[in-house]
Amino acid sequence: MDDKALFFKILGLRPPWFIKQVVVDDQSQRVDIYVDHEPDIRVRCPVCDELYGLYDHAPERVYRHLNTCQMQTFIHVRPPRVNCPHHGVKQIGSEFGENGSEMTFSFESFMIRVAQECSIEATARLCGLSWDQSWNGLQRAVERGRARKPHRVPRRIGVDEKSIARGHKYESLVYDIDAGTVEFVWDDRGQESLESYYRQFSREELAGVEAVAMDMWDPYIAATKQYVPRAEKKIVFDRFHVMRHVLDAVDKVRKSEHRQLSERGEQTLKGTKYLWLWSRENLPAWRQGQFEALRSLDLKVCRAWAIKENLRHLWDYRYGNQS
Ligand SMILES: [Zn+2]
Secondary structure (H helix, E strand, O other), rough: OOOHHHHHHOOOOOEEEEEEEEEEEEOEEEEEEEEEEEEEEEEOOOOOOOOEEEEEEEEEEEEEEEEEEEEEEEEEEOOOOEEEEEOOEEEEEOOOOOOOOOOHHHHHHHEEEEEHHHHHHHHHHHHHHOOHHHHHHHHHHHHHHHHHOOOOOOOOEEEEEEOOOOEEEEEEEEOOOOOOEEEEOOOOHHHHHHHHHHOOOOOOHHHOOEEEEEOOHHHHHHHHHOOOHHHHHOOOEEEHHHHHHHHHHHHHHHHHHHHHHOOOOOOOOOOOHHHOOHHHHHOOOOHHHHHHHHOOOOHEEEEEEEHHHHHHHHHHHOOEEHH
């Protein structure tokens, strides 16, 4: 089998396409494959799908492809154009890669699998690409995914923020609680960003939203009230966020009371931080005695702790007339 027949087979080409030339440059460790087609092909207009004779070619495109052994491999192709009487001169899409991409579909999908495992910098290094090329590849994959996403408002929406860059920056995301899918991501925690998510939908569509779970964060609340009809009945502060605020409050009470006691020379609350934060059933057995003794004292933190423990039952609470 000669090199042309070999590449014809492994690239999965079919007539009228053929390999015109293969150039192996061992100096630069690079393989260039030139693909061409028989002269008298018929070309489909990409708009109306009708077949016409070949009009001409768009300028040559070069796609980076999967390596041939250790050598970087490039495919050269001149995309045929059609002159449709209804739609004018059109370039047909290539089977090798997306318009505007410098990579074949196979190489791009390999690159994306690498990018799922490591940073953009590492992906660029491992794939022999520039940072921009890797980033653009990812960007195209995201665009394709978004284009495939149906236009639909989730029934139950979650809005959450994540701190990135060691807590110096935030990004926010909207997710579909039932499907477990991320619907929208942006790189701050502002009102305007969440509003731009809601603006994709009509008021009727947003009326179908049953609940929006979120942190107690004013910009999210304001954006939701602005766009989701009857939002005040639908905003839900999720348990995790509520309990985080309550635990912070308990800890504040303990700190300030400890300070006051210390000023009088009393070390009653020293080393007790977690006794008040742990859920009652998680208190280690060996500290139970100490904790019961503290609870019998008249302390503000005891009251704060009792409120916190009480609140935990809120989520299991049922009204008397419901089962
Ligand atoms: Zn046409």
